Amino acid sequence: MFKLYYYPNNASLAPHFLLHHVQADYELLLVDKKTNSQNSPGYLKLNPAGSIPTLSLMASLFLKVLQSVFIFVSCIQSMN
Ligand SMILES: N[C@@H](CCC(=O)N[C@@H](CS)C(=O)NCC(=O)O)C(=O)O
Numbered sequence: 001m002f003k004l005y006y007y008p009n010n011a012s013l014a015p016h017f018l019l020h021h022v023q024a025d026y027e028l029l030l031v032d033k034k035t036n037s038q039n040s041p042g043y044l045k046l047n048p049a050g051s052i053p054t055l056s057l058m059a060s061l062f063l064k065v066l067q068s069v070f071i072f073v074s075c076i077q078s079m080n
Contacts, residue, residue: 001025001026001027002019002024002025002026002027002055002056002057002073003026003027003028003029003055003056004016004019004026004027004028004029004053004054004055004056005029005031005043005046005047005052005053005054005055005056006028006029006030006031006052006053007030007031007032007033007038007052007053010033010052011051011052011053011066012052012053014066014070015053015055015066015069015070015073016028016053018069018070018073018074019073022073022074022076022077024073024076024077031043031052031053031054033052038050038051038052046062046064047062047064048064049064051064053066053069055069055072055073057072
């Protein structure tokens with residue numbers, strides 16, 4: 001299962017659409033910008049840039065740049 005670290009109505013909207021469109025098995029995890037969670041030590045371990053979104057593929061693999069998220073999800077979809 002994918003985990004999309006997101007915040008509503010920002011750059012994470014696009015990968016959220018894509019995951020939904022390809023009917024991927026995913027879970028949404030809020031990174032709450034209101035509380036500056038994108039700069040919390042826990043989130044910075046996943047994404048040192050503190051940018052949202054981050055896509056978790058498995059316990060220790062994280063995609064942190066939108067283009068890589070789009071390419072990866074599209075490739076997975078084309079293999080199904
Ligand atoms: N270059 C980033 C674009 C994502 C991005 O810029 N996200 C913004 C929100 S739309 C962000 O997280 N900014 C950091 C902040 O708001 O503190 C990527 O490829 O993932």
